Structure formats: structure tokens, C-alpha cells
Amino acid sequence: MNTGKRFSQGVPSRCWCGKGIAIFYSKTDENPYRRFYRCEIGAQRKKENHLFKWVDEALLDEIRRVEAEQGRIAEHIEDLKQSLTNTVEEEVRKQKNSLEIGCLGSILWLFGKLRSQE
Numbered sequence: 001m002n003t004g005k006r007f008s009q010g011v012p013s014r015c016w017c018g019k020g021i022a023i024f025y026s027k028t029d030e031n032p033y034r035r036f037y038r039c040e041i042g043a044q045r046k047k048e049n050h051l052f053k054w055v056d057e058a059l060l061d062e063i064r065r066v067e068a069e070q071g072r073i074a075e076h077i078e079d080l081k082q083s084l085t086n087t088v089e090e091e092v093r094k095q096k097n098s099l100e101i102g103c104l105g106s107i108l109w110l111f112g113k114l115r116s117q118e
């Protein structure tokens with residue numbers, strides 16, 4: 001699940017070391033009770049550089065990521081609409097042309113019939 005997701009983006013699901021992550025509360029004076037994601041191993045081995053990310057920043061990231069995704073989807077839908085409109089217009093034009101040719105053909109055929117009866 002979510003293995004393709006990069007740690008730098010949005011809400012992290014795993015540390016680079018493969019371990020799961022947990023939410024902890026900061027106990028520092030600068031960030032009292034501020035929540036953060038931390039690798040379970042990293043929480044015990046503080047000297048190693050395991051995943052750390054503030055929860056609020058991760059959520060903001062996630063919102064930005066979703067917004068960007070929405071923008072891309074909206075553009076894609078616009079493209080689809082345009083290409084659908086083009087296809088329909090082209091089909092209508094083709095049908096119209098073949099109808100006109102069909103009409104002309106019938107008229108010519110009728111003329112031919114009338115002539116042969118004269």
C-alpha cells in the first residue's frame with residue numbers, strides 16, 4: 001500500500017528503512033504538544049536519520065498535493081470534452097455530407113426514371 005509514495009510528499013506511510021511510522025507528541029518548549037510522524041526505529045535510535053515530519057506540515061502538503069492532482073484532472077476533463085466535441089462535430093459533418101450526396105443521388109435517379117419514361 002502506498003509504496004510508490006515519496007516521503008517528502010504528503011502524509012508519510014513508511015520510513016526509508018521500511019519500518020512503519022507512528023505519531024508522537026513533541027515535548028520541547030518551541031513546539032509543545034505539536035504532533036509529528038516518526039519512524040518507529042528512529043524514535044529509539046535518535047542518532048540515525050530516520051523519517052521525521054510534523055503532522056500539520058504533512059497535512060498541508062497532502063492538501064497541496066490533492067489540489068495539484070485536482071487541477072490536473074480538471075485539465076484532463078477539459079481536454080476530453082474538447083476532443084469529444086471535435087469528434088461529434090466531425091461525425092455530424094460527415095453525416096451531413098453523405099446525406100447531401102444521398103439526396104442529390106436520389107434526385108438524379110428520379111430524373112433518370114422520368115427521362116426513361118418520356
Ligand SMILES: [Zn+2]
Nearest residue numbers: 015017039050
Ligand atoms: Zn526508519
